[in-house]
Amino acid sequence: MMEPRNRVVRLRRFGGPEELEVADAPLPTAGRGEVRVRVLASSLNYTDVLIRRHLYPQTARRQPPFVLGYDVVGCIDQLGDGVKDFQLGDRVADMTVLGSNAVYRTLRAARLTRVPAGLDAARAATLILSWMTAYQLLHRAARVQRGQRVLVHGAAGAVGQALLALGRLAGLELWGAARSEHMALIRELGATPIDYQHEDFTRVLPGGFDIVFDGIGEDGYRRSFAALKHGGLLCAIGYSAGVQAQRGMSGILMWIARLYLWGWLPGGKRARFYSINLMRALHPAWFREDLERLFELSATGAIRPRVAERISFDEVAEAHRRLEAGGLVGKLVLCPDLPLRRDGAARAEV
Structure with missing residues (x-):
């Protein structure tokens, strides 16, 4: 059986969207207390623009190259030693700050929030940061x-x-x-x-x-x-x-x-x-409690997060330009399972 392929959105150096590259990367392995997920959705945020331009205090000490991606919704495909609360196939979410614009990544099991069955992965991703x-x-x-x-x-x-x-x-x-x-x-x-x-x-x-x-x-x-x-x-x-x-x-x-x-x-x-x-650092339990509440509100239709468009890897640099230009009514969400868009057709939605 062929080993899965991992791809990432990497920032080569601080600057404009042209400094982003889509690159092949090693397939990560879940360590103790970790899970590996196949990424289903990772929203693009204005905060990613700040990180890319070296204007975000929380990542000021990080130097490129590194992988962008502030949030993630993924499906667990590997369990590390000591992980007892999750199973293969579970859908989970986390706020990662970096590293989630990828096909695969590892996450600490203790920080994960379950995503309810039936909740669209892209819409779930919009809830994690904004x-x-x-x-x-x-x-x-x-x-x-x-x-x-x-x-x-x-x-x-x-x-x-x-x-x-x-x-x-x-x-x-x-x-x-x-x-x-x-x-x-x-x-x-x-x-x-x-x-x-x-x-x-x-x-x-x-x-x-x-x-x-x-x-x-x-x-x-x-x-x-x-x-x-x-x-x-x-x-x-x-x-x-x-x-x-x-x-x-x-x-x-x-x-x-x-x-x-x-x-x-x-x-x-x-x-x-x-x-x-x-x-989150001061009150880690609040994060899971509040995200579970937001997932519940979305699943029941009490709130309706807007996905402006689902994008593939080849559209990330242009998505950053759109973020900087402003005027978007909803979120741009990277969905690694989407095929490359070659026909110019939009994937807009409300």
Whole structure:
């Protein structure tokens, strides 16, 4: 019987999408306490762009070449010694940060979450980073209460859409800031749209918002802080404005440090920077519990994560260009089982 072939998406050096290559790689072997999975889906995230451009603090010390891939849904095809809670053929999920844009990879069994039977692998993959970030922001970081007034920046993005969908389930009164072409989408998600290019969000709600979720960081988060009511909370989740302004790693770290200091300022307002990796390190049980909850919500149709397109290995570099250009309504998901696309036909969906 022929040995399975492994292929990976490797970053040769920090830079643009042209630095990505699809390469053959050795087939990994599960060690003690590990499983090997055949990858079914691995979503492409804007965070992958930051890693590729050397702008992501959590991977700042890693030097290329290395394999990209922040999350994974896979089918177990090999068990390492000491693994008792899983069987061959089980479908599992994990947040890996690196290494999952591959056909095969190994994973630590203790970190895995089961994927329910019948839940589409690509849709499950969309939940691991973006929807988990949104869920933990709402219920772990901000601890939202029904009826609170909440502003979401970047509301048409992956995390923004998840915040609106999950916020509506939590009974929040929601506003979503986005480009004018996304106003209908924001309404569809149950929020009051704000065209951030033409409206001043600091004046939308007299008295201010209870909570602002900001993944943009425009003007160093100052305007978001100003939009809060007395006692309000700013939850920062990113810094895409700094990335677009071509700030380097030192500038990004300065933004994060400033936000931590703001948490000590007088005036009754608070600020907090959320990191999904730090949250998982501090509370590992929460990650599995929250991901299981998201899988359940998706399986029952309570939430509907959007897959913009399923892509094959030959489309990854172009997918990174699309991520950087912005405007995607759903997730691009790498599905290694897809054949190379030679006819130019799209695989778009909703």
